[in-house]
Amino acid sequence: SQQGEEDPQALSIQEGENATMNCSYKTSINNLQWYRQNSGRGLVHLILIRSNEREKHSGRLRVTLDTSKKSSSLLITASRAADTASYFCATDPLNDYKLSFGAGTTVTVRA
Amino acid sequence: KAGVTQTPRYLIKTRGQQVTLSCSPISGHRSVSWYQQTPGQGLQFLFEYFSETQRNKGNFPGRFSGRQFSNSRSEMNVSTLELGDSALYLCASSLKGDRGANTEAFFGQGTRLTVV
Numbered sequence: 083s084q085q086g087e088e089d090p091q092a093l094s095i096q097e098g099e100n101a102t103m104n105c106s107y108k109t110s111i112n113n114l115q116w117y118r119q120n121s122g123r124g125l126v127h128l129i130l131i132r133s134n135e136r137e138k139h140s141g142r143l144r145v146t147l148d149t150s151k152k153s154s155s156l157l158i159t160a161s162r163a164a165d166t167a168s169y170f171c172a173t174d175p176l177n178d179y180k181l182s183f184g185a186g187t188t189v190t191v192r193a
Numbered sequence: 194k195a196g197v198t199q200t201p202r203y204l205i206k207t208r209g210q211q212v213t214l215s216c217s218p219i220s221g222h223r224s225v226s227w228y229q230q231t232p233g234q235g236l237q238f239l240f241e242y243f244s245e246t247q248r249n250k251g252n253f254p255g256r257f258s259g260r261q262f263s264n265s266r267s268e269m270n271v272s273t274l275e276l277g278d279s280a281l282y283l284c285a286s287s288l289k290g291d292r293g294a295n296t297e298a299f300f301g302q303g304t305r306l307t308v309v
Contacts, residue, residue, distance in 0.1 A: 112294075113295045115298075117300075122303075123303065124197075124283060124302045124303055125283065125285075126300070127297040127298065127299065170236065174295075176292065176293070177292055178249060179224070179226075179241045179243070179248045179292065180226065181238070182238065186236075
């Protein structure tokens, strides 16, 4: 079973708008990571946030982490057509060597 | 520096056959993980190797096996293929040594396996 659950499953926005997706998880984590996947290809790492961090930025990406609620959010600002992809959160548990992935959010950016 | 390389990219096999997939990690990465991705089940963890030792295994039947060589290259094998094994198999490498290490995973492009 998957550790993370993502919401929404799909998102369609206009170019220039912001996209927000959420991830909830169940167990204690070392860190939480976000990945992007374009159309059935490999995953690309976007950002890693450690369990003792609350917010992190990377370019147009902003990630928050609330360990008390076991949830995270990914915000993509000023979206572009090239942001069209599936986005996955992955939790890195405290006492394990695997990443557990959520089901993903499919984002479509309309020109 | 070269990324993670998976071969072959595409494979079509018949039910009952076996298949071996290969993964070459990024130079210097000693951790290699394998994942199965299907539309219905999403990304499921198969196993993780570090310095030729399997450190973790997912919930898959014994038909799924893997190994890692001294140069960190890894292979996974699926025997007695079933239709449900059709999936994208992804390999990822990282520098992760200790459990608490905060390291990202670098993924290959995957091997698309179709079982007919």
